[in-house]
Amino acid sequence: MAFDGRDTQAMTPDGRRGGIVVGLRRMTTGEILKLEGRRWVLGKNPACDLAISDDPFISTNHCVLERQADVLVVRDSGSRNGTFIDGNRVESAELRVGSYLAVGHTTLIAVSAADSENRAAVELIRGKHPVLTTTIEQAQRAAVTDCSVLILGETGTGKDLFARMIHESSKRAAGPYVAVNCGAMPRELIASHLFGHERGAFTGAQESRDGYFVEAHGGTLFLDELGELPLELQAHLLRVLETHKVRRVSGSVERAVDVRIVAATNQSVLNGERVRTDLYHRLATVVLNMPPLRERMSDLGELVLGLLDEHATLYGAKDVTMEGWDALSRHSWPGNIRELKSSVHRAVVFGGTRLGPRDFFPEHGGEPRHRSMPSMFTTAEMPGGLLAPYHTVLKSSMEQALTKFGTIRAAASAIGMPKSTFADKARAWKIEVKRTTRVRLKK
Numbered sequence: 001m002a003f004d005g006r007d008t009q010a011m012t013p014d015g016r017r018g019g020i021v022v023g024l025r026r027m028t029t030g031e032i033l034k035l036e037g038r039r040w041v042l043g044k045n046p047a048c049d050l051a052i053s054d055d056p057f058i059s060t061n062h063c064v065l066e067r068q069a070d071v072l073v074v075r076d077s078g079s080r081n082g083t084f085i086d087g088n089r090v091e092s093a094e095l096r097v098g099s100y101l102a103v104g105h106t107t108l109i110a111v112s113a114a115d116s117e118n119r120a121a122v123e124l125i126r127g128k129h130p131v132l133t134t135t136i137e138q139a140q141r142a143a144v145t146d147c148s149v150l151i152l153g154e155t156g157t158g159k160d161l162f163a164r165m166i167h168e169s170s171k172r173a174a175g176p177y178v179a180v181n182c183g184a185m186p187r188e189l190i191a192s193h194l195f196g197h198e199r200g201a202f203t204g205a206q207e208s209r210d211g212y213f214v215e216a217h218g219g220t221l222f223l224d225e226l227g228e229l230p231l232e233l234q235a236h237l238l239r240v241l242e243t244h245k246v247r248r249v250s251g252s253v254e255r256a257v258d259v260r261i262v263a264a265t266n267q268s269v270l271n272g273e274r275v276r277t278d279l280y281h282r283l284a285t286v287v288l289n290m291p292p293l294r295e296r297m298s299d300l301g302e303l304v305l306g307l308l309d310e311h312a313t314l315y316g317a318k319d320v321t322m323e324g325w326d327a328l329s330r331h332s333w334p335g336n337i338r339e340l341k342s343s344v345h346r347a348v349v350f351g352g353t354r355l356g357p358r359d360f361f362p363e364h365g366g367e368p369r370h371r372s373m374p375s376m377f378t379t380a381e382m383p384g385g386l387l388a389p390y391h392t393v394l395k396s397s398m399e400q401a402l403t404k405f406g407t408i409r410a411a412a413s414a415i416g417m418p419k420s421t422f423a424d425k426a427r428a429w430k431i432e433v434k435r436t437t438r439v440r441l442k443k
Contacts, residue, residue, distance in 0.1 A: 153290025156338030175219030227269030301396030
C-alpha cells in the first residue's frame with residue numbers, strides 16, 4: 001500500500017480517534033514502518049517484523065501488534081522499559097490513528113493511508129427502524145445548533161458514531177473532533193488529559209502539555225462514559241463549560257476555548273447519581289436516547305449482511321443458513337451492536353462459507369444464551385399481523401439481497417433459499433420485486 005505519511009489524518013487533532021492504522025512513523029526521522037499483514041513483532045532484533053536496532057532501550061522482542069478486523073491491538077511482551085500509548089503504560093490496548101506509541105526512547109505515531117477517505121458517520125449507521133430514524137433526525141436537527149448534547153444508551157448501541165455524526169453535520173465539521181473515553185484514563189491523570197498540565201506538575205511531567213479541551217478548540221469534544229469522571233473533577237468540568245476557559249494543572253493562566261460538548265453515558269449511571277445534577281442540566285440541552293438492538297430487531301438482517309460485506313475482502317463471501325438466522329433472531333443481544341460485530345467476526349474467521357448457529361454461538365452449542373423470546377413461532381405472523389422476530393429478520397435479509405443482486409434467483413441463491421420459497425414469501429410479505437422486461441428479437 002503506497003502512501004505518504006506526511007499527508008495522513010494522523011497529523012490533525014481529530015485524526016487520533018478514527019481511521020485504520022496502516023503504518024507507524026518515527027517522530028525523529030520521519031521513517032515509515034508499514035503494516036502489511038495481520039501480526040508484527042516490534043523489537044531491536046533485526047529478525048523482528050518491525051526492527052528498531054538503533055535504540056538500546058528497546059527490548060529484543062518488545063511488543064506485538066496484531067490487527068483484529070479494523071482495530072490494531074498492541075501487546076507488551078514483558079519488555080524491560082514498558083510500552084506506552086499516549087503516555088499511558090499498557091499491557092494490551094488499542095492503537096488508533098494519531099496515537100503515540102512509545103517504546104524505549106523511540107516514539108512512533110500511528111498513521112492512516114493518505115488516499116483513504118473515511119466514510120461519513122451517517123453512512124455507517126445501518127437500519128431503518130422508526131425508532132432509529134427518529135433518533136437520527138433528532139441528532140441532525142441538534143447538529144445545526146451549537147448546544148450541548150447528551151446521548152443516553154446501553155453499551156454498544158453506537159453512541160460514539162452518533163457523536164461523530166453530530167460533529168460532521170455541524171458548522172464545526174472543518175474543526176477537530178476529539179473523542180475521549182473518560183473510563184479509560186488513569187484516575188490520577190484525568191485532569192491532566194482534559195485540561196493539560198505545566199512542566200513538573202506531577203512526577204513524570206517533564207514538559208508542559210495541552211489537554212483535550214485545547215486540542216478540540218474550534219471543534220467538538222466527545223466525552224464518552226461521562227459517569228466515570230470523579231465527582232470532584234465534574235465540578236471543574238462544569239466551570240470550564242460555563243466560563244469557556246481552561247487552566248492547566250499547576251497553571252496560573254486561563255486560556256479561552258471554543259468547544260462544543262457532546263457527552264454520553266448510560267441511563268443507569270444517571271439513576272445512580274454518578275453525574276452531578278448541575279452538570280447534567282448543563283449538558284442535557286438536547287438528550288438523545290439510543291435504542292438497544294433488541295428493540296429494533298427488524299434491522300438485524302441489514303446489520304449482519306453489512307458486516308459480512310465488510311469482512312468479505314479478507315475472508316471471502318459468506319452466507320447465513322436459515323438455522324443461523326433463526327439463532328441470531330432469538331438472541332436478545334445485551335451487548336447490542338458491539339456484541340453483534342464480535343459474534344459475526346468470530347463466525348467469519350472460524351466458520352466455513354455457510355454460517356450456522358454454532359459459528360455465531362460456539363460456547364453454547366449454537367444456542368443463544370440470552371433469548372429475546374422463549375421459543376419460535378410456527379406461523380409466519382404473530383397475533384395482530386406482526387411478523388415474528390425470526391421472520392422480521394428473514395424479510396429484512398430478503399429485501400437487502402434483492403437490492404444488492406436485483407433478481408429473485410440471485411437473491412435467493414445468496415441467502416440459501418429455494419427460488420420458489422423466496423418468491424412465495426416475497427408475495428406473502430409484500431416485498432417489492434422489480435420486474436425486468438425481456439425483449440424478444442424477431443427471427
